[in-house]
Amino acid sequence: MKQPLTVLKGCFFCLNFLWIHRLVTAIDVTENQSAQRYLQGLPIGSGSNADRLQQMLKGVGAPINWPQPAKPEITDVKTELAKLNTTYVYQNEWPANNVRLGAVTAVSFDKAGNVVIFHRVNRIWSQRTFNNENVYQEKNRGPIRESTVLGLEPDTGKVLYDWGKNMFYMPHGLHIDPEDNVWLTDVALHQVFKFPPRGAGGRPLLTLGTAFHPGNGIKKFCKPTAVAVLNNGDFFVADGYCNARIVKYSKQGEQILVWGENSFSGFSYDVAPPNFFAIPHALTLVPELELLCAADRENGRVQCFHSINGTFHSQYHNPVIGDRLFSMAYTPAAGGELVIVNGPSAEVGAQQQHYNEVHGFVLSMRTRQLVSKFGPNNLQFENPHDVAVTADGNAIYVAELSPTRIHKFLHKSVAKPMSLSAVKSLSSSNEVAAAAPASSGSGAETAAAHHPSGKAILVASLMLVFAGSTLALALMMARRRKRGCLPFGTHNRRHAWEKTEGFKLGGLLDRNGFEKLDQNASDEEHEQQTTSISQYA
Ligand SMILES: *[C@@H]1O[C@H](CO)[C@@H](O)[C@H](O)[C@H]1NC(C)=O
Ligand SMILES: *[C@@H]1O[C@H](CO)[C@@H](O)[C@H](O)[C@H]1NC(C)=O
Ligand SMILES: *[C@@H]1O[C@H](CO)[C@@H](O)[C@H](O)[C@H]1NC(C)=O
Secondary structure, eight states: OOOOOOOOHHHHHHHHHHSOOOOOOOOHHHHHHHHHHHHHTOOSSSSOHHHHHHHHHHTOOOSOOOOOOOOOOOOOHHHHHHHSEEOEEEOTTOSOOOOOOOOEEEEEEOTTOOEEEEEOTTOOOOTTSBOTTOOBSOGGGOSOOSOOEEEEOTTTOOEEEEEOTTSOSSEEEEEEOTTOOEEEEETTTTEEEEEOGGGGGGOOSEEESOTTOOOOSSSOOSSEEEEEEOTTSOEEEEEOSSSOEEEEEOTTSOEEEEEOEEOOOSOTTOOOOTTEESOEEEEEEEGGGTEEEEEEGGGTEEEEEETTTOOEEEEEOOTTTOSOEEEEEEEOGGGOEEEEEEOOOSSTTOOGGGOOOOOEEEEETTTOSEEEEEOSTTTOOSSEEEEEEOTTSOEEEEEETTTTEEEEEEETTTSOOHHHHHHHHHHTTTOTTTOOOOOOSOSTTTOOSSSOOSHHHHHHHHHHHHHHHHHHHHHHHHHHHHHOOOOHHHHHHHHHHHHHHTOOHHHHHHHTTOOOOOSSSOOTTSOOTTSOSGGGO
């Protein structure tokens, strides 16, 4: 094993100033909330709990005082957001299945193009889930008994296969490699697993880390978050909530490289230099540039490294995305883009400079600019956790912790017109589970051309619009006859709202005998439930 890569200390000053900066106003609210987060992300073996708590509350947990840039202009996030176009259309009838989902933590594609998700079924990451040493506290509940991995058909969302029963305690990351092997991380087990395609046989081909024992040496992880596998079989593990490092392994599972340092100082808004992480939370590969990119969650940025040697290459941040960036996925479409999901602001009553909304964003790696935004219904998510995009850039899937959802979006060039989808949802009003979207053949799998345009689309659109309006007219007449003149649009919108917002975790859990969500417990990953989205909507 080689030495850990030296941090680019000499250079971080200059790189730092290239970055789009944020203000460093460490106000009370920030301190309090950061302290909460820091509690669960503490490095292992660094003094007594009381000491740590003192450190955190004083905000002196930071090992480094990095030079901070001059105050930047405050970006008017609302105006900038409004300027962004929406290029992806929400598929609100997908998935057409009635499978109960717990918090969905990860989404990826198998070799056949199916959408594969990892979810927590009945488990919730609350304040009680780990102690201050990052040791899982609910071991006696045993592993999750139901399937945690589901393979969904991309066009309909039907469950094609499921597995992962009686293995996992607190699912986190999912990645499927070029040979169709499935890589999973479990933050309770502190382990990383490689399973054969579709989990066949139920036995991992490779297990890294020591079950239930957090640590930071060669044999241990601490809440590992994600995996990415190169074509040659070498792979990366993001480790994770406490160690804030990235480890590179050979195909056989031998460590090759380790890099990254913890910048989780207790203040959210410090600008950390490259190679420092405040939770490396997700990974994606950029094959064209031979890069590995990491979602540096609480630093609100994407950091990219040369996959060959782990050297820092570039970073991407935008005030519109804000201070928290949960996941990103690369697509070579349109010259190379990162599809990003952010998270709710860590700040209640956020000040203008920390204001953000929870959306999906498309960022061009070439121009480093945001290209567009996307989201369900009113365009906003609540707690998105992971994102996947097809190689052609046509379909995006977003895993959400709460509400517990998997979302699908299609690029507007391949999406069927909304009118038809709305009509369909009206016609199948009470059959949520049975409503299968019309198979227009526009799914991720079949769409070969990237963002096809021109005649084909025009003709198809016209046909769909015609079909849609015919059906709409027929329905409207029927409806009028039945119960008077309810405005068509109003009902549509209400229906759409009911379908998504009505799918509440509380009700779901009650009905199915799942654990009831403790609203007081701060789920580590969506702790700021109190940040009301509606007040900004
Ligand atoms: C921060 O926490 C302290 C102690 O719990 C509390 O007294 C104070 O009001 C909090 N500050 C804010 C701004 O919430
Ligand atoms: C949004 O779309 C319009 C029309 O296609 C285009 O002119 C404009 O440049 C786009 N805006 C951005 C920020 O890409
Ligand atoms: C790492 O690899 C990249 C790409 O090959 C190269 O440009 C860079 O100089 C390398 N860095 C080090 C420290 O060797």
